[in-house]
Amino acid sequence: MSSDILHSGHTPDGGSSPQSKAPPVSKPKFWNDPKKRSLLFQVLLLTALGFVFYTIIQNTLTNLEQRGMTTGFDFLTHEAGFGIAMSLIDYSEASSYGMTFVVGLLNTILIAVLGIIAATILGFILGVARLSDNWLIAKFSALYIEIFRNIPLLLQIFFWYYAVLRTLPTPRQSLEFFGSFLNNRGLIVPAPVPEDGFGLVIIGFFGAIIASWLIARWARKRQELTGQQFPVFLTGIGLIVGVPLLLFLFSGMPLGLDHPELKGFNFKGGITVIPELMALWLALSIYTASFIAETVRAGILAVSHGQTEAATALGMSKAKTLRLIVIPQAMRVVIPPLTSQYLNLTKNSSLATAIGYPDLVNVFAGTTLNQTGQAIEVIAMTMAVYLTLSLLTSYFMNWYNARIQLTER
Numbered sequence: 001m002s003s004d005i006l007h008s009g010h011t012p013d014g015g016s017s018p019q020s021k022a023p024p025v026s027k028p029k030f031w032n033d034p035k036k037r038s039l040l041f042q043v044l045l046l047t048a049l050g051f052v053f054y055t056i057i058q059n060t061l062t063n064l065e066q067r068g069m070t071t072g073f074d075f076l077t078h079e080a081g082f083g084i085a086m087s088l089i090d091y092s093e094a095s096s097y098g099m100t101f102v103v104g105l106l107n108t109i110l111i112a113v114l115g116i117i118a119a120t121i122l123g124f125i126l127g128v129a130r131l132s133d134n135w136l137i138a139k140f141s142a143l144y145i146e147i148f149r150n151i152p153l154l155l156q157i158f159f160w161y162y163a164v165l166r167t168l169p170t171p172r173q174s175l176e177f178f179g180s181f182l183n184n185r186g187l188i189v190p191a192p193v194p195e196d197g198f199g200l201v202i203i204g205f206f207g208a209i210i211a212s213w214l215i216a217r218w219a220r221k222r223q224e225l226t227g228q229q230f231p232v233f234l235t236g237i238g239l240i241v242g243v244p245l246l247l248f249l250f251s252g253m254p255l256g257l258d259h260p261e262l263k264g265f266n267f268k269g270g271i272t273v274i275p276e277l278m279a280l281w282l283a284l285s286i287y288t289a290s291f292i293a294e295t296v297r298a299g300i301l302a303v304s305h306g307q308t309e310a311a312t313a314l315g316m317s318k319a320k321t322l323r324l325i326v327i328p329q330a331m332r333v334v335i336p337p338l339t340s341q342y343l344n345l346t347k348n349s350s351l352a353t354a355i356g357y358p359d360l361v362n363v364f365a366g367t368t369l370n371q372t373g374q375a376i377e378v379i380a381m382t383m384a385v386y387l388t389l390s391l392l393t394s395y396f397m398n399w400y401n402a403r404i405q406l407t408e409r
Helices: 002-008 034-066 097-129 135-148 153-165 198-226 232-250 275-302 305-313 318-354 360-372 375-404
Strands: 175-177 180-183 186-189 191-194 255-258 261-263 266-268 271-273
Touching: 097 135, 097 275, 097 318, 097 360, 097 375, 135 275, 153 275, 153 318, 186 275, 198 232, 275 318, 305 318, 318 360, 318 375, 360 375
Parallel strands: none
Antiparallel strands: 175 180, 180 186, 186 271, 191 255, 261 266
């Protein structure tokens, strides 16, 4: 009986023994609680940073007031009073400073997009070519990469602008080919002039793109279920090229051409691609392609050799093995460093001011800043543009990278 009482932890009168009571848990002191301590440190850090920024802003405003300089964005509505060599939208000297910002922004986006497209295509070709079994092709690719990635980009821009394009003949002695003219003032090509009915061709072009995307999704599901492949690439090219072409022909070719003509000392009509754009595009594309090529080569080498051996055992050609087996797996390694190269190309486009290409830095952070004196506003807007472009590029590439990554079930 007594042993049962001892084991049950109860006294004969129905109470519980003192030994069965758990000792009260004491709460840790404030300094011994990691969560509260970390929260305190974060509050102190934010307070200190806020004080630093407040001090900087107050000092800046005080200095501006002492020098009689005003702040604000009212200057964007004032007349600019200067011309711009190249504009994708209607612009004149009577336009506002806000329009100079838009013109510079569009020119920056244009050179960034053109450079990314050209550098990606050239970089992938060189990256694959460097691993070619052909000795001449592999060595040529390696020589290209070692030369262009080790020469400063600014020097390459100067080379294409001053040593190549500026040495071309004058407009009267222009090099003519297929109705286009090349001289030291740029490349002048016929300008397309849409006529009635051309809107149907544009609708057909975008419709073909949507149809190609739907076919690609259907072909992927079909291959997963049956293992049968479908020529998605050739079908997509056929749709995107064939549908607009057929609509263009059946609608009576509603597109005219404004041919350039030499009048006086320059050409009138057509579209002029200024030499600054050509030099910057060539330099950015060739320079960045050398880095992309090494990224592609590293991605291909990261794919297990057993994958290519298995493809060879199945009787697949080298071209199909590269396109269907190696490249899709290599992209998982290529995408992250490729994102960095795209960001570098976009930011390197600011070197355009060295040769006078009217990008955002040259037009807005240069001429507009000098005329208005609104340094804080102009520099802040310029920085915000490059930050936004970089974040958008990173977001898109991260989204694509997440899509192609292997997911475990």
